[in-house]
Amino acid sequence: xxxxxxxxxxxxxxxxxxxxxxxxxxxxxxxxxxxxxxxxxxxxxxxxxxxxxxxxxxxxxxxxxxxxxxxxxxxxxxxxxxxxxxxxxxxxxxxxxxxxxxxxxxxxxxxxxxxxxxxxxxxxxxxxxxxxxxxxxxxxxxxxxxxxxxxxxxxxxxxxxxxxxxxxxxxxxxxxxxxxxxxxxxxxxxxxxxxxxxxxxxxxxxxxxxxxxxxxxxxxxxxxxxxxxxxxxxxxxxxxxxxxxxxxxxxxxxxxxxxxxxxxxxxxxxxxxxxxxxxxxxxxx
Amino acid sequence: xxxxxxxxxxxxxxxxxxxxxxxxxxxxxxxxxxxxxxxxxxxxxxxxxxxxxxxxxxxxxxxxxxxxxxxxxxxxxxxxxxxxxxxxxxxxxxxxxxxxxxxxxxxxxxxxxxxxxxxxxxxxxxxxxxxxxxxxxxxxxxxxxxxxxxxxxxxxxxxxxxxxxxxxxxxxxxxxxxxxxxxxxxxxxxxxxxxxxxxxxxxxxxxxxxxxxxxxxxxxxxxxxxxxxxxxxxxxxxxxxxxxxxxxxxxxxxxxxxxxxxxxxxxxxxxxxxxxxxxxxxxxx
Numbered sequence: 001x002x003x004x005x006x007x008x009x010x011x012x013x014x015x016x017x018x019x020x021x022x023x024x025x026x027x028x029x030x031x032x033x034x035x036x037x038x039x040x041x042x043x044x045x046x047x048x049x050x051x052x053x054x055x056x057x058x059x060x061x062x063x064x065x066x067x068x069x070x071x072x073x074x075x076x077x078x079x080x081x082x083x084x085x086x087x088x089x090x091x092x093x094x095x096x097x098x099x100x101x102x103x104x105x106x107x108x109x110x111x112x113x114x115x116x117x118x119x120x121x122x123x124x125x126x127x128x129x130x131x132x133x134x135x136x137x138x139x140x141x142x143x144x145x146x147x148x149x150x151x152x153x154x155x156x157x158x159x160x161x162x163x164x165x166x167x168x169x170x171x172x173x174x175x176x177x178x179x180x181x182x183x184x185x186x187x188x189x190x191x192x193x194x195x196x197x198x199x200x201x202x203x204x205x206x207x208x209x210x211x212x213x214x215x216x217x218x219x220x221x222x223x224x225x226x227x228x229x230x231x232x233x234x235x236x237x238x239x240x241x242x243x244x245x246x247x248x249x250x251x252x253x254x255x256x257x258x259x260x261x262x263x264x265x266x267x268x269x270x271x272x273x274x275x276x277x278x279x280x281x282x283x284x285x
Numbered sequence: 286x287x288x289x290x291x292x293x294x295x296x297x298x299x300x301x302x303x304x305x306x307x308x309x310x311x312x313x314x315x316x317x318x319x320x321x322x323x324x325x326x327x328x329x330x331x332x333x334x335x336x337x338x339x340x341x342x343x344x345x346x347x348x349x350x351x352x353x354x355x356x357x358x359x360x361x362x363x364x365x366x367x368x369x370x371x372x373x374x375x376x377x378x379x380x381x382x383x384x385x386x387x388x389x390x391x392x393x394x395x396x397x398x399x400x401x402x403x404x405x406x407x408x409x410x411x412x413x414x415x416x417x418x419x420x421x422x423x424x425x426x427x428x429x430x431x432x433x434x435x436x437x438x439x440x441x442x443x444x445x446x447x448x449x450x451x452x453x454x455x456x457x458x459x460x461x462x463x464x465x466x467x468x469x470x471x472x473x474x475x476x477x478x479x480x481x482x483x484x485x486x487x488x489x490x491x492x493x494x495x496x497x498x499x500x501x502x503x504x505x506x507x508x509x510x511x512x513x514x515x516x517x518x519x520x521x522x523x524x525x526x527x528x529x530x531x532x533x534x535x536x537x538x539x540x541x542x543x544x545x546x547x548x549x550x551x552x553x554x555x556x557x558x559x560x561x562x563x564x565x566x567x568x569x570x
Contacts, residue, residue: 014516014545014553068353068354264298266298271358271359272301272359
């Protein structure tokens with residue numbers, strides 16, 4: 001840990017023998033003050049480099065939803081995994097938001113891309129924030145292993161999958177709940193990408209899990225687990241999960257896709273299966 | 286289950302193989318529309334009478350806090366226990382609230398008493414609602430065992446303890462996190478009881494765990510578990526937990542009081558220990 005910190009600790013709550021903490025820091029990449037949450041598992045030695053999992057949340061979420069609703073700390077404490085929970089977009093009075101206050105664009109809806117269009121491009125650089133700036137900060141401030149796991153839900157499942165597929169040397173494994181896998185071909189993705197990336201759909205492929213998996217082919221590979229509730233209202237409406245499974249089958253990409261009758265898009269679904277996701281990542285961390 | 290229902294189902298989310306549901310109903314006792322939440326564990330037979338635990342929440346909470354934050358469904362599913370989560374006060378436009386909008390009086394702060402004073406007495410009858418009206422409704426609508434467990438947090442810990450101590454034939458066991466145990470001798474309790482019950486402190490003893498335990502003596506007994514975080518800001522300020530342990534020691538009342546370094550008043554504390562509470566109640570249910 002460095003002597004000077006760029007972090008302000010906002011809160012600290014003991015939890016399952018470890019600590020759930022919340023921090024604020026100045027992000028250069030996003031040009032704003034950002035908050036994130038971390039769960040520190042109980043450790044016997046401060047010198048051990050901890051395995052870490054990045055959790056990317058969905059539309060409307062902040063860094064706090066997963067921390068309060070998923071019940072992941074219990075199993076992270078048992079497995080000794082640090083959980084790192086970033087926010088879902090840049091924040092603050094200077095950061096532009098959707099003109100009509102829509103939940104699926106602007107604040108809370110960064111889509112983990114680097115925006116190229118006005119008025120978004122000055123702040124909406126969430127891809128670089130998650131891939132570079134935040135991990136650099138974490139490595140500087142805390143003792144963590146070089147390779148991390150990454151997981152997420154819905155828009156955050158899209159973020160986890162695209163980031164993992166584009167950075168297979170940086171991440172050891174990826175998992176997702178009800179992910180947007182084909183944003184170039186669903187309403188949420190098309191709206192966001194048009195605003196953030198412009199009209200040239202060739203440029204969208206860099207942030208589309210289906211396109212990335214197809215590019216990568218069966219020869220490069222990162223362990224992947226995807227869970228989907230069959231009573232999720234967005235499953236068909238936003239073409240979640242299934243298109244990626246079809247690409248995986250077509251090109252022979254090894255990944256596990258599971259479908260669960262009765263489960264919906266909520267944190268009640270995530271909390272029911274998060275233990276299996278953490279145990280999956282623990283095998284590779 | 287009856288053919289006609291007094292319940293409107295507001296939501297249903299599959300969770301750990303069971304169902305987290307939310308209902309609305311017209312309460313006669315409180316003279317308003319009320320919401321409550323239930324977790325139904327997965328069951329093999331609809332004819333089995335399920336063991337049930339009532340969870341009473343603390344100040345500012347609704348029926349949803351415990352449902353989303355405690356992570357109790359996992360273990361309730363395993364043990365086959367139904368969780369019943371009432372709201373913390375009457376609700377609605379016609380229900381009086383604290384004139385200054387204070388968090389510790391009025392809406393969200395019913396204190397599980399039957400108010401005798403204006404303007405509270407027409408609606409604030411939470412004791413009768415929890416002890417009689419809601420259990421009658423639950424028994425009519427669902428198959429549950431006659432004796433239930435009861436537990437709660439802070440103001441809800443006060444509710445659970447006072448209701449259990451006053452109704453040891455109706456409840457099999459009681460547990461609490463950071464309970465207000467001596468409301469006649471702490472700021473929260475004195476404020477609420479003055480408003481709801483008036484100035485005659487002799488009448489307050491019916492809703493004071495310390496007084497009730499002393500009355501009941503060591504000869505009547507209900508199994509009791511109390512957990513308290515030692516870094517809880519309200520532990521000393523509101524005299525939580527400790528005065529009841531002193532009464533228990535003094536009169537030889539068997540109960541378990543546990544103190545936990547580092548833990549605070551939040552749901553991160555509750556989630557860390559809820560499994561032990563459910564396993565405690567399962568022994569008696």
